[in-house]
Amino acid sequence: MIGLFSFANFMLAATTTYQATCSYAYLNQAGWININMLVVLAFMLIASLIYAISSLLPASKSERAKGLVKFELVQGVISVLLIVAILSFADVTCNAGAALMGPYSGYQDPFQYSHFYLGTLVFTTGVSLISSLWSQGIILLVDGNLVGDFLSSIPLGHLSLGPFSGEFGIGEEATYVFFEYNGILTQVFSVIVVLTSGILVIVFLILPAVEQLALGVVLPVAIIMRSLSFTGPRLREAANSFIALALAFYFVFPMTIVMDSYIVGWLYCTNGTTCNPYSGYLGSYPLSNLPVSPLFKQTSETTLGLGAPLSIYSAEVSGNGGIGSMLTQLLEGLVRLPALVQNFIPSVAEYVFQGVMLLGLDLAITVGFAIGLTKSFAAASSFMHIGPVL
Numbered sequence: 001m002i003g004l005f006s007f008a009n010f011m012l013a014a015t016t017t018y019q020a021t022c023s024y025a026y027l028n029q030a031g032w033i034n035i036n037m038l039v040v041l042a043f044m045l046i047a048s049l050i051y052a053i054s055s056l057l058p059a060s061k062s063e064r065a066k067g068l069v070k071f072e073l074v075q076g077v078i079s080v081l082l083i084v085a086i087l088s089f090a091d092v093t094c095n096a097g098a099a100l101m102g103p104y105s106g107y108q109d110p111f112q113y114s115h116f117y118l119g120t121l122v123f124t125t126g127v128s129l130i131s132s133l134w135s136q137g138i139i140l141l142v143d144g145n146l147v148g149d150f151l152s153s154i155p156l157g158h159l160s161l162g163p164f165s166g167e168f169g170i171g172e173e174a175t176y177v178f179f180e181y182n183g184i185l186t187q188v189f190s191v192i193v194v195l196t197s198g199i200l201v202i203v204f205l206i207l208p209a210v211e212q213l214a215l216g217v218v219l220p221v222a223i224i225m226r227s228l229s230f231t232g233p234r235l236r237e238a239a240n241s242f243i244a245l246a247l248a249f250y251f252v253f254p255m256t257i258v259m260d261s262y263i264v265g266w267l268y269c270t271n272g273t274t275c276n277p278y279s280g281y282l283g284s285y286p287l288s289n290l291p292v293s294p295l296f297k298q299t300s301e302t303t304l305g306l307g308a309p310l311s312i313y314s315a316e317v318s319g320n321g322g323i324g325s326m327l328t329q330l331l332e333g334l335v336r337l338p339a340l341v342q343n344f345i346p347s348v349a350e351y352v353f354q355g356v357m358l359l360g361l362d363l364a365i366t367v368g369f370a371i372g373l374t375k376s377f378a379a380a381s382s383f384m385h386i387g388p389v390l
Contacts, residue, residue: 033083036223040079045074079223086215086247093251100262110254111211117261118204121354128199128290129347130190137186144178172335181337189348196355201361207254214250218242238376241370248370256305256362264354286346 038370047069094109101107106116225239268285269275276282 001390003379027094036220037081039220039224040076041074044076047076050161075226078224082223082243086219089247089251093255097258100258107258110208110251110258113261114207114254114257118200118207120205121351122197122200125287125290126193126200127352129287129351130193130197132290133185133193134345135189136344137182137190140178140182140185140337144182147174177334177337181341185344189344191206192348193351196352199359200355201267210249210253212262214246220247222246237378241374244370244373245378247373248366252369253362253366256365257359260354260358260362263358281324286350291346 054062054069056066097110097113098107101113107113147242192346212356219242222239225242226236264270264285267276267279268282268284270281270288
């Protein structure tokens with residue numbers, strides 16, 4: 001028992017040293033290492049007392065009591081080794097994240113950087129992208145109405161069918177073209193961006209709960225559960241699952257988010273260290289070059305998608321080309337509409353890639369790690385011939 005107390009003191013000293021080198025703020029939250037070590041020692045003390053009085057029992061009950069004692073001792077050793085493994089894993093993951101990000105990023109630990117990365121995607125990049133889409137959509141609505149009104153005032157022909165006759169033009173059709181492109185920006189692209197931002201916000205809000213509860217609540221309770229041998233093997237299997245989930249979501253999940261940032265930096269050569277040799281085919285990082293909407297520019301005139309409204313009607317001024325110049329501007333604007341929408345495609349696609357594809361991969365890796373760790377606990381128990389003793 002003295003040796004176990006010495007080992008507990010060593011574990012606490014190791015924790016203090018670790019926290020001085022890496023800022024996992026909640027690694028020993030509420031003294032969970034102290035609590036779990038005391039729980040393990042308490043169960044071992046109870047096992048020792050049972051072993052001491054087992055010789056006073058009848059032979060059959062004495063053997064069962066000794067079997068229970070051996071079982072508890074093995075479980076106590078496993079719990080201590082588990083705490084040691086957690087501290088080692090924490091050191092490895094934190095330093096691995098630092099190696100990926102480098103000193104330029106202000107990296108402290110995986111949770112800190114995950115908050116920063118997701119917060120930037122949601123509250124900076126996402127807001128900029130959605131505001132650009134909607135402001136450009138508003139511009140298209142205004143331009144469409146102005147173009148429609150202007151073209152409707154220019155009769156292109158006369159139709160006469162018996163008693164019916166009238167002028168016809170293309171103003172309404174031109175307006176519909178602008179409205180359709182507005183729908184692409186505000187009803188397709190914007191919805192995709194909003195849904196992606198919603199997923200990112202959920203993860204952003206869940207991370208603090210994981211940071212607070214995984215090691216401070218779930219893990220200590222699970223270690224206590226797996227030490228209660230008289231409850232049977234099913235409770236221990238459930239405890240192993242909780243331990244695996246706590247470790248996976250505390251260590252692996254934020255580490256995969258750090259890896260997302262590294263992947264994007266490598267693809268577009270923005271991390272300042274290693275670069276994708278084929279980054280020239282991807283171009284610059286689209287989310288860092290979001291177009292600034294003309295609605296937010298300070299100009300001497302209201303410059304909308306086609307130079308409306310002032311520039312269109314300025315063509316009527318002598319020396320600016322008159323009606324012919326106005327028609328040329330309108331036709332050029334209609335031709336530029338596909339390119340205008342196409343400019344948003346890389347940004348929306350990259351945002352979905354980071355917010356859905358990479359995040360989905362992160363969850364798959366985390367869940368896969370938890371499942372594998374649960375199976376490894378079961379395999380270890382089977383290998384050591386640990387089973388129910390009652």
